Amino acid sequence: MHSNPRSLVRAIAVVTVVAALTTACSSATTPPTQSPAASTTPPTPSTTAPSPSPTAEAATAALASYSSYWTAKVASFADPASKPDPKLASYAIDKALAEAQSTLLVLRRAGIAMQGEPGHSAQATAVKLGDPSTVTIEDCLDSTKWTPVYVATGKSALAPGQATHVIVDSLATVYNGRWVIRESITHKDRPC
Amino acid sequence: MLTRRGCMVALAAAVFLAVTAPSAQADGGGGVTCPPDLPACVVVVTGPGSPGTGGTGPTDPPGTRVCKVPSTGAVTPCYDPTFGWWSNVDGCYFMAVEPPPPPTDPAWNGHYPNGRVYQTTCLGGPGVGGGWVWLANNPDGYGGVAASPATLAQRAVDLMRLTGPDIGTAPTAGKTGLVGLPVWLWTVVSASTWGPTSATASVPGVSVTARAKATRIVWDMGDGHSVTCTSPGTPYTTAQGDALSPTCGHVYAASSAAQPNHAYTVTATTTWSVTWTGGGQSGALTVTRTSSTQVRIGELQVLVS
Numbered sequence: 486m487h488s489n490p491r492s493l494v495r496a497i498a499v500v501t502v503v504a505a506l507t508t509a510c511s512s513a514t515t516p517p518t519q520s521p522a523a524s525t526t527p528p529t530p531s532t533t534a535p536s537p538s539p540t541a542e543a544a545t546a547a548l549a550s551y552s553s554y555w556t557a558k559v560a561s562f563a564d565p566a567s568k569p570d571p572k573l574a575s576y577a578i579d580k581a582l583a584e585a586q587s588t589l590l591v592l593r594r595a596g597i598a599m600q601g602e603p604g605h606s607a608q609a610t611a612v613k614l615g616d617p618s619t620v621t622i623e624d625c626l627d628s629t630k631w632t633p634v635y636v637a638t639g640k641s642a643l644a645p646g647q648a649t650h651v652i653v654d655s656l657a658t659v660y661n662g663r664w665v666i667r668e669s670i671t672h673k674d675r676p677c
Numbered sequence: 678m679l680t681r682r683g684c685m686v687a688l689a690a691a692v693f694l695a696v697t698a699p700s701a702q703a704d705g706g707g708g709v710t711c712p713p714d715l716p717a718c719v720v721v722v723t724g725p726g727s728p729g730t731g732g733t734g735p736t737d738p739p740g741t742r743v744c745k746v747p748s749t750g751a752v753t754p755c756y757d758p759t760f761g762w763w764s765n766v767d768g769c770y771f772m773a774v775e776p777p778p779p780p781t782d783p784a785w786n787g788h789y790p791n792g793r794v795y796q797t798t799c800l801g802g803p804g805v806g807g808g809w810v811w812l813a814n815n816p817d818g819y820g821g822v823a824a825s826p827a828t829l830a831q832r833a834v835d836l837m838r839l840t841g842p843d844i845g846t847a848p849t850a851g852k853t854g855l856v857g858l859p860v861w862l863w864t865v866v867s868a869s870t871w872g873p874t875s876a877t878a879s880v881p882g883v884s885v886t887a888r889a890k891a892t893r894i895v896w897d898m899g900d901g902h903s904v905t906c907t908s909p910g911t912p913y914t915t916a917q918g919d920a921l922s923p924t925c926g927h928v929y930a931a932s933s934a935a936q937p938n939h940a941y942t943v944t945a946t947t948t949w950s951v952t953w954t955g956g957g958q959s960g961a962l963t964v965t966r967t968s969s970t971q972v973r974i975g976e977l978q979v980l981v982s
Binding site for chain 1: 709710711712713714715716717718719720721722751753758759760770774776778779781782784796797798799800807808809
């Protein structure tokens with residue numbers, strides 16, 4: 486009985502992923518090389534290095550910080566019983582840091598660790614330059630190889646019947662002279 | 678951008694609410710919990726006594742503060758070098774943000790440079806959803822100092838969410854009144870606009886209850902006059918015609934044509950009288966809350982032959 490709405494969601498999700506992939510900027514380890522969708526500067530087909538617009542530079546820097554934020558988060562969730570990676574607080578502030586830290590505490594208390602690494606297809610969807618400058622980042626998080634296990638037994642702690650690819654919406658801003666992630670919402674109910 | 682940001686904040690709050698309750702239940706004896714920053718929910722099988730968790734910290738001498746998650750009662754360390762100091766009132770760890778956010782940051786809530794902005798990490802409690810939070814004073818337990826009854830009273834006042842008047846005027850905002858005709862002023866009466874109301878803030882062993890009621894509203898009419906009313910005022914109905922309000926009103930002597938937006942800005946400030954008791958102490962506080970509206974007043978043109 487869910488088939489109609491579900492297939493519609495799937496169709497939208499496929500379109501979203503295709504759109505995301507065609508303009509994809511970043512993975513967890515690869516810094517972005519492409520101008521973001523919001524950039525006003527078209528790609529320059531000349532052989533000399535193009536000087537990126539301030540908008541593109543902001544998007545690139547924000548995506549690099551997003552990548553660092555995830556690296557620190559993945560390292561922290563891999564061993565929740567220990568102190569979190571100090572870089573987590575360097576690349577996340579406010580709500581994004583609060584949610585990463587509260588998640589860490591839930592994992593610590595439950596004796597669960599996140600094994601492996603997630604896949605990303607992050608892109609900057611909006612750039613605002615000013616006071617404060619912000620970059621909106623949309624990511625399709627692939628958690629097929631990033632899964633919860635009980636530390637004591639090594640067995641999976643994953644609750645059944647959940648999407649492996651979900652949308653993550655984030656907001657980057659500048660704090661203390663660097664791009665940081667201020668909000669990041671993992672939409673468990675929005676597959677991609 | 679603003680809309681999107683607002684949406685994200687709302688979503689963050691919704692996600693927080695959605696995940697806090699199940700994780701709270703899971704703490705007690707297992708179940709599915711959905712931490713905000715994981716792409717999927719997990720099955721928790723360990724209880725609050727699981728190894729390496731809970732308990733007062735190894736550095737806490739016996740007989741000192743006990744730190745507990747308000748929603749579950751689970752014991753948590755009172756201090757963590759990364760997360761900061763646990764507040765039993767809020768159910769969060771607090772760590773002052775260094776360097777402080779810029780003066781224009783919304784986290785200051787307009788209070789810069791007073792007080793401090795704290796990074797909070799919350800495990801379910803009243804009022805705080807996690808993230809940057811401004812406070813005038815250090816929260817309960819910060820620096821290892823348990824909240825005094827007076828500090829708890831202040832938090833109880835915060836929990837009451839007192840507001841300025843929910844302003845009603847006749848003529849209503851958007852309509853134009855006339856010079857020399859009565860303007861009626863009132864607030865819609867509710868627990869948060871006129872009271873009485875009460876709230877309790879507690880830490881293990883100490884509980885402080887604050888009770889608040891409004892005592893007066895000072896209406897700054899925007900024309901250099903102010904009106905002090907010791908009642909919420911009387912709502913106007915058309916049956917009253919051109920009568921004066923029996924409780925709270927004003928008559929303008931000049932039109933508002935020369936004012937910005939051709940309207941008088943009416944600022945209404947409610948004074949709240951708060952009494953509190955708890956922890957073997959009691960006290961009284963006065964707090965004010967302000968709201969505003971606009972009133973247009975026109976000149977009646979009379980032709981005399």
